[in-house]
Amino acid sequence: MLTRLSGARIVDPAHGTQQDVRDLYVRDGRMVDRPRDGERIDRTWDAAGTIVMAGAIDLHTHIGGGKVNIARGLLPELGRQHSLAATDVCGACTIGPAPSTLATGYRYAAMGYTACFEPAMLPVNARQAHMEMGDTPIVDKGAYAMLGNDDFLLRLLADGANRAEIRDYVAWTLHATQAIGIKVVNAGGISAFKFNQRSLDVDEAHVHYGITPRTILRELARAVHDLGVPHPLHVHSSNLGVPGNVDSTLATIDAAEGLPIHLTHLQFHSYGTEGDRKFSSAAARIAEKVNASPNVSVDVGQILFGQTVTASGDSMLQCRNSRHGRPPKWVVMDIECDAGCGVVPFRYRDRDFVNALQWAIGLELFLMIRDPWRVFLTTDHPNGGPFTSYPHLIKLLMDRSFRNGVLASINPEAAAMSALGSLEREYSLHEIAIMTRAAPARILGLEDQGHLGPGAAANIVVYEPHPDPEVMFATPRWVFKDGELVAERGEVKTVICGAIHTVKPDFDRGIERKLKGWFEQHHTQSLSSFKIDDEEVCECGRAPRLAVHACRARTA
Amino acid sequence: MSALKFVLRHSPPSAVDVSGLRPAMLAGKSRKEIAQLSLTGWNEVHRVGDLFAVRGDDAQRIVIDGADERLVRIGAGLDSGELTVVGAAGDYLGESMRGGSIVVRGDAGALIGAGMRGGRIDVSGNVGAFAGSGRAGTLQGMAGGVIVVRGNAGDRAADRMRRGLLLIEGNAGDYCASRMLAGTTVVLGRVGIDAGYLMRRGTLVLGRSPHELLPTFNHNGWHDLLAIRLLLESLAVYGKRFQSFARSRPSLSRWLGDLGCDGKGEILIAPGRP
DSSP, rough: OOEEEEEEEEEEEGGSOOOEEEEEEEEEEEEESSSSOOOOEEEEEEEETTTEEEEEEEEEEEOSHHHHHHHHHOHHHHHHHHHEOSSSSEEEEEEESSHHHHHHHHHHHTTTTEEEEEEEEEEHHHHHHHHHHTSSSEEEEEEEEEEESHHHHHHHHHHHHHHHHHHHHHHHHHHHOSSSSSEEETHHHHHHHHHTTTTTTTTTOOOTOOOOOOOHHHHHHHHHHHOOOOSSSSEEEEEOOOOOTTTHHEEEEEETTSEEEEEGGGGGOEOOOOEEEEEEEHHHHHHHHHOTTTEEEEEOOOOOOEEEEEEEOEEEEEEHGGGOOOOOOOEEEETTTEEEEEEOOOOOOESHHHHHHHHHHHHHHHOOOOOSSSSOOOTTTTTOOOOGGGHHHHHHHHHHHHHHHHHHHHOOHHHOOOOOGGGOOOOOOOHIIIIIOOOOOOOOHHHTOOOSSSTTOEEEEEEEOSSSSHHHHHSSSEEETTTTTETTEEEOOOOOOOOOEEOOOOTTTHHHHHHHHHHHHOSOOOOOHHOOOOHHHHTTTTTOEEEEEOOOOOOO | EEEEEEEEOOSSSSHHHTTOSSSHHHHHHHHHHHHOOOBBSSSEEEEEEHHEEEEOOOOEEEEEEOTTTTSSOOOOOOOOEEEEEOOOOTTTTTOOOOSEEEEEEEOOOSSSTTTOOSSEEESSBBBBTTTOOOTTOOOOOOOOEEEESSSOOOTTTTTTEEEEEEEEEEEEETTTTTTTSSSSSEESSOOOOSSSTTTSSSSEEEOOOOOOOOOOOOEEEEOHHHHHHHHHOOOOOOOOHHHHHHHHHOOOOEEEEOOTTTEEEEEEEOOSSS
């Protein structure tokens, strides 16, 4: 079956900066260059006058893995305010800050997203996470396994294990949990919290294991790099949300010692202590460092005003934040001594000094970090705001006068402390396409996503140009996933199941001997039932296929 | 004008939200228009006319006849008018209602009057769990109005109740008045275990002694306070059993708790066999 999409302006940054008007061809769910000689075109979509991009990729969005389920259970009243009845195509679902799995898939697809990555899958929760993601329709999924607060790794590091052993354990975790990357959340801090430490800076020692977050970060970044996993270590730095945490963030970048790392929801880690309220923007210092460190990529975690819920593995900091919860209820818990979990609902208010400044800091980072290949558009859904606000965020980036209008309406003290008003940069369509398509695909190692060249998955989003980018990005005319029309003008047309993306680096399986003893002595389940094999993950994740991406090991 | 009557033709395959059948939604509409309105079920949408035979024309007086427990949220959000249910009512009867009255000739399901702020609900039969409480996730339960249950109530009656009056002629289940914040609940019959569990403030009047009270309630003595007498006399308008309870002028044993939280609540127990 050959389909043609004719007459659209193609914005495809993976293949250069030109935006020419040309026809696209899709054969059996894949992009092809042109029809074979004499091949019949089965269907033509007239896309004259439209702008076409590849399907967007969200590389950091909490869509599974337990936390969101806890948020759903904690805040059912928010879902009830936005419930949608079943249609011929879709099941009944609820949207809002903690949308149901169905709504997550539908809304992402209707907005032109075709792949989403859950950033905080606890290895012990991996089965649940894959099931929850399996229940999220249409989009492709993948997850980063959380390490760095688990007893096994901390013991290895405390005992001075050699790098090969750590590397094997990291690789074993990727295999066992069917993950595409490794994330570290408040390195060592979640564990330290359980030993009664209430903060842990980059060079502070864990009272029990005696190691510092710096060691954990360096060794994990090295292991991920040596294994050749495409996505660098995904780092949620220490001291999230604490005024003055800019120093920890800069120390975290240094801890990587030049190895690739990805700093996530950087906005929450870019705070200074200047001014009367001892809370200020340190975006300029962070941006300067990121601009000068080509090994660093970031996503912003922009906050947007309104009700949302924060869900994080960082129980140390969520415990600290729990007093700010609105409505006043929260959950902070340990999960099988593997890591933690904290869910605190938040209502970000534009008249509030701190919230208004957080909003400005996020935008400062977007505008001050120069290379769109290294900064990604996220709200850390749902922590900074629900993903449904992405079109609004794109408008803030693309339209300076709109941005300054909002700036004039927020808490004036915060507005006065921010450099945002003086930043003239406006993102171009090309740059938006980089940060939402081409760059996330590249940094995750997804060879066939995020571009429209021959061989790519036929994930195509057809936008109608509109002077208001929010309107344009909120409701694309057509969204194709693997060549199939899944959404039209914001309405879901077909519900399909997306693939699961993983990596499977080579490693020495001898590590299982050591792991087996540890599981028997300390764990609540056996090693064999802990591991999820390919068949099981596809079944419980309802995935038609497992997309395993190549790793190029960097050591002998 | 005669009452607008909805006669259930057949039991729907799964629960259907019938909160649309209330005066504010139906006033000024013809029977034909009403029959075309849609009602949402879990995974299907029904036309009013498919589920019910529609008769009468006075949208201020609505009767749902032959109701069964699959009709949920009857009278939810009601703010005026009268609604009569003949048969069984499902869950969430009168949820978030602000005014008007609902009379059920039969039993009702769980969460009747959840989050209610005004108006009155009368149920001739039994009701399920969480009567006069709040919907899941909300921090406060019923915050105004009156609920009268002639039969028994299930567990957790008056959970998180904030204001208003919940009157139960029969028995109530376990954890009656749990997490109660304020307001008044009266149970003339027996209560199950742990009445007043995590009660912060409010008044729970029991017509019969419970088998056991939580250890976090302290005895405060026997009282024949004027305030209590006025309270009981004010209940006389809600039926003969409340009237005779008030006339018996019981001297009440007063317990304060739950000391597990604020401990400013009271349980007033009439003398009598457990």
